[in-house]
Amino acid sequence: MSDEFEPKIIAFCCNWCSYTGADLAGVSRLQYPPNVRIIRVMCSGMVHPNLVINALTKGADGVIMCGCHPGDCHYIDGNMRAQSRAEAIELMLEDFGLEDERYRLEWVSASEGPKFAQVMQEVVDRVKELGPSPYA
């Protein structure tokens, strides 16, 4: 076992685009770090900021939110809600003394398996640089 810091990353993926994108990354046998725990949600817009803050203050080192590209949302404007929530979440991270890079919002469509794998790699690399969450 190496002593390198292995972060815990929570990924919220929307059912219609991003979760299918993650599925595609899987069936295409793309490699991405195993630090990511995927949680399927019906829409990125349904994830309350409380859930993100709770994740980060109760053990997770980073949170990535994946939704459909603008205009592609199954519920018309759910991903736009996620975006306006992302702005509020950034303020809250500041209040909680967390680096704003521990949260990221990314659009991943159902056909973007390689993008999903690449985004996960980027997030894990970045959080490894930041180190463990001060709440961990």
Add this chain to the structure above:
Amino acid sequence: MAKVAEEWLNICGGCEISILDLGETLLDLLPSLEFVHMPVLMDHKYFGQTGEKTELEIPEADVGLISGGIRNEKEKHVAEEMRKKCKTLVALGSCACFGGIPALANMYPKEELLETVYRDSKTTESNGIPSQDLPALTDKVYAVDEVVKVDVHLPGCPMNPATILEALTCLLEGKPFELPERSVCDDCPTKREEKSDVALKRPLQDAEFVPGEYDKMRCLNEQGILCLGPVTRSGCGKPYLEGEENVPRCIKGYMPCRGCFGPIRKGANPQVEMMSALSSIGLDAKLIEDRRAFLNRYIGGQNRLRPLPPKVRR
């Protein structure tokens, strides 16, 4: 007769005054209470009356009351001794329950605070950080329940006499005491329209109101005056004197709630919930001055306020 020990730690003394505010009711209570230790009233020393003992000692008691949070090693030691000697331990006031106003200092590292006060102060002559015969500061301000187990929490800055009376009566009769999990808004008589069309006001600006007619006043948040009512536990307005109305205490003075009763339930996230409460009526949380301190004014202990990490850049 129940033995009572009272101790004040990192505090202003307002909570003790609040006990006096019980007024004549206190006289009815006194025959059933025996105060064995109370620095604010009695000359009872920690190391024996003439300093002959070597270890800190507090007499045994049935009920221990602690007001104030923990800022230095002496206070920590006293809190631990209180826990050892008291059967039931009560945290009196917001400082003991959540850290209170002094816990705003948790936004900065200890070294930075000492530098500011003892070295960089522009208004006083600084002679360096005193070190002799003084207990060392703890790394941050703690609520009492972070250091020892607390059985009953009585928040408030200061507490409401009606709540003290209820809690003391429960303790004397051996019943459990817990404040209801209601928000200040649940008890607030003001008129709500669920939307706001004004800009945020500065804290010193007045609200619009008709004196004495609380139900005709518009909700203060909707008037653009930041009120922590939506995320604060209710109980401050509980009537004590005859003819009093059940109106939250700050609202009674046409002022916004400042959040001294703390979170509505254990584990609640008042910071996050306040932001959603504000955006749901259309106010912009980005414009709040000194947002972290405002949202944590009385609850900075228990790890809620902490120094910000140095900005990490790509």
